[in-house]
Amino acid sequence: MRQERVLEVAKELARKGELEGLRLLVRAAALPLMAEAMLNWAANGRDMPHFLDHAIPESIIRAMKYHGVEVRYGTPKGLTLDLAKDTVVSFPWRVDRMEKALEHIGKTRWKYDEANHKVYYYRPIGVGFFTNGLHSGAVGILKREGRLPATEIDLGPLYAAGFGIEWQDGAALAVFKDKVVPMDHPHHATLLALGEVLHRYGLSL
Numbered sequence: 001m002r003q004e005r006v007l008e009v010a011k012e013l014a015r016k017g018e019l020e021g022l023r024l025l026v027r028a029a030a031l032p033l034m035a036e037a038m039l040n041w042a043a044n045g046r047d048m049p050h051f052l053d054h055a056i057p058e059s060i061i062r063a064m065k066y067h068g069v070e071v072r073y074g075t076p077k078g079l080t081l082d083l084a085k086d087t088v089v090s091f092p093w094r095v096d097r098m099e100k101a102l103e104h105i106g107k108t109r110w111k112y113d114e115a116n117h118k119v120y121y122y123r124p125i126g127v128g129f130f131t132n133g134l135h136s137g138a139v140g141i142l143k144r145e146g147r148l149p150a151t152e153i154d155l156g157p158l159y160a161a162g163f164g165i166e167w168q169d170g171a172a173l174a175v176f177k178d179k180v181v182p183m184d185h186p187h188h189a190t191l192l193a194l195g196e197v198l199h200r201y202g203l204s205l
Helices: 002-016 019-038 058-066 095-105 134-143 156-160 186-200
Strands: 080-082 087-089 118-123 127-132 147-149 151-154 164-168 171-176 179-182
Touching: 002 019, 002 186, 019 087, 019 134, 019 186, 058 171, 058 179, 087 134, 095 134, 127 134, 156 186, 164 186, 171 186
Parallel strands: 087 127, 118 151
Antiparallel strands: 080 147, 118 127, 164 171, 171 179
C-alpha cells in the first residue's frame, strides 16, 4: 500500500536521523491535503477537519481523555514559521473572501496581521495549520511569502500513550488500547502516522 511504503521510507530516514529528508517526505505526504484544503471554498466549504487532531475519531479522543491523555498546547512565543519554507495548510471556505484575497494580496507582498493570522504547529510532525485568517493565509501559502508566529501543539503524549494509525485493506484506522476506529480523512491519517514514526525515534521537525 502507498501509505505503508511512505512509512517504511520514514522509518529508514528516522533511523539514520535524516531530518531534512524527513521534512521533505512530510511535505510530500501533506501535498494531497494541501491541494484539497486550498480548494475547500470551491466545494462550498465542505466539512473537513481544519486541525490535525480534530481528524482523530471522537471515540478515540474520549478514550484517551479517560486515561488522562491529551495534546499539549504551547504558546505562540518563540516559534516563527516561514511560508516560503515550512509546510502550512489552510482551509479557505468562502468564495467571495477567497476571490478578494486573491485579487488584493496577489498585487502586494503578503503581510502578517497580528489580529487576524493564527497558526497551530504540530510537533513532532512539523506541519502548521491556519486557525484564523484562512483566506489570506491560503494566499500567503500559494505565494510562498511571509513569516508569522505559531502556537506549538505537541502530539507526543498521544503517541506515548499508545495512539497510532494502521491500515487495513487500504483504509486508515485509528488505534488506542483496545479501540480500533475507521478514520474518515486519510490525508490527515497519513500525517498522524508519520508523527508516530518521528516520536518513536525521538525526533521532532
